[in-house]
Amino acid sequence: MGIVGYSLGGGIGWLARRHGLACNSVVAAEMVTADGELVRADAESHADLFWAVRGGGGSFGAITALEFALYPVESLYAGALFFPLERAGEVLHRWAEWAPGTPEELTSVGRILRFPPLPELPDHLRGRSFALVEAAFLGEESAGTELLRPLRELGPDMDTFSTIPPAGLAELHMDPPQPVPGQSDHLLLSGAPPQAIDALLEAEGPGIETPLLSVELRHLGGALGKPAEASGPLAQLDGEFLMFAVGIPMGPEVAEAIEHHAGDLRSALSPWAAGRAYLNFAERPTDTETAFPPEQFRRLQEIRAQYDPTDLFCANHPVPAC
Ligand SMILES: Cc1cc2nc3c(=O)[nH]c(=O)nc-3n(C[C@H](O)[C@H](O)[C@H](O)COP(=O)(O)OP(=O)(O)OC[C@H]3O[C@@H](n4cnc5c(N)ncnc54)[C@H](O)[C@@H]3O)c2cc1C
Structure with missing residues (x-):
């Protein structure tokens, strides 16, 4: 991913x-606008473009450099607790009950993961299926251990938590390091009460034959749920959890099966839908407007009309000029 x-x-x-969404930690963007000018957009210069690119997507120019705010972090307590897939019910119920009470220094994911039988995977993962909880905690190991106690009490088969440098986070979610085709779907949820977990398990839990390799719920809230200071159009994410489901479309039949399963999962969770799209996880044509509060979307459209009136830039989720 770029x-x-x-x-x-x-x-x-x-x-x-x-620390909130990455877009709101961008402090400057260098970009080429539709009229061919190379500009630096920040809080002082081209402030409207600077506002728009931080969450509004690629409709406003070709970015040649981004500058980010930095946060000093020397180490984190992070890892995953692996349980057999058959225990997904107790694990995901316990996690969904536990996560909302955790401090914002802790970000966690409750997940069902079915590893394909690929030779490059290690023996202990290849072809096996798990229910797991992944988490990263910005704090001391002793405090992290105490926070995780209710989950460890369930007795995981594997426990990979340790104190790691920030660079280790890149491997925590176990995304393949090399490019792999993926087909996914998502849904922002206003909550994950026991009925929502049951609905997820009924659709994709133990005993279900599915082409979805990973079905996860990310815990949001914390800084994501509060308006960021001096933000772009995405000041916050309106949802407490984010469902993301993905499979590898090895041929048209598998692609169709992924579409079908992901669609059924979305329907099963729709009673808890927060009503907004998250465009980074939207892989099908999506009405861009559904990702923003109406007044922010109107402002994005005005900025698009001002900087790219002829629709030169073609973003994956375009903001049409008004
Ligand atoms: C394995 C994997 C893991 C992921 N994990 C996460 C995650 O943890 N959290 C999360 O939020 N998202 C995640 N994503 C989603 C990811 O953020 C989106 O797919 C995003 O669109 C990827 O951007 P890209 O530059 O790689 O893709 P591209 O397809 O190259 O770009 C996507 C769009 O971004 C715009 N864009 C890209 N580069 C430029 C540029 N230089 N100038 C102007 N516009 C540009 C364009 O509009 C383009 O259509 C993940 C994706 C993958 C594949």
Whole structure:
């Protein structure tokens, strides 16, 4: 994944509950506008463009450089607790009950992961299926251990938590390091009460034959749920959890099955839908307007009309000029 697309579309990382969306940590963008001018957009110069690119996507120019605010972090307590897939019910229920009470220094994911039988995977993961909880905690190991106690009490089969440098976060979610085709769907949820967890398990839990390799709920809230100071159009994310489901479309039949399963999962969780899209996780054509509060979307359209009136730039989720 590229840092520019990630940051322009929001950016939910492992420190998101503490530091918010990545887009709101961008402090300057160098970009070529539709009339061919290279500009630096920041709080003082081209402030409207600066506002728009921080969450509004790629409709406003070609970004050649981004500058970010930095947060001093020497180490984190992070890892995953792996349980057999058959225990997904107790694990996900316990996690969904536990996560809302955790401090914003802790970001966690409750997940069902079905590893494919690929030779490059290690023996202990290849072809196996798990229910797991991944988390990163900005704090001391002793405090992290105490926070995780209710989950560890369940007795995981594997426990990979340790104190790691920030660079180690890149491997925490176990995304393949090399490019792999993926087909996914998402849904922002206003909450994950026991009925929502049951609905997820019924759709994709133990005993279900599915092409979805990963079905996860990310815990949001914290800094993501509060308006960021001097933000772009995505001041906050309106949702407490984010469902993300993905499979590898090896051929048209698998692609169709992924579409079908992901669609059914969305329907099953729709009673808890927060009503907004998160564009970084929107892989099908999506009405861009559904990702923003109406007044922010109107302002994005005005800025688009001012800087790119002829629709030169073609973003994955375009903001049409008004
Ligand atoms: C394995 C994987 C893991 C992911 N994990 C996360 C995650 O944890 N959190 C999260 O928030 N998202 C995540 N994503 C989603 C990711 O943020 C989006 O797919 C994002 O669009 C990727 O941007 P890109 O630059 O790689 O893709 P591209 O397809 O190159 O770009 C996407 C869009 O961004 C814009 N863009 C990109 N580069 C420029 C540029 N230089 N100038 C102007 N516009 C530009 C364009 O509009 C383009 O259509 C993940 C994706 C993958 C594949």
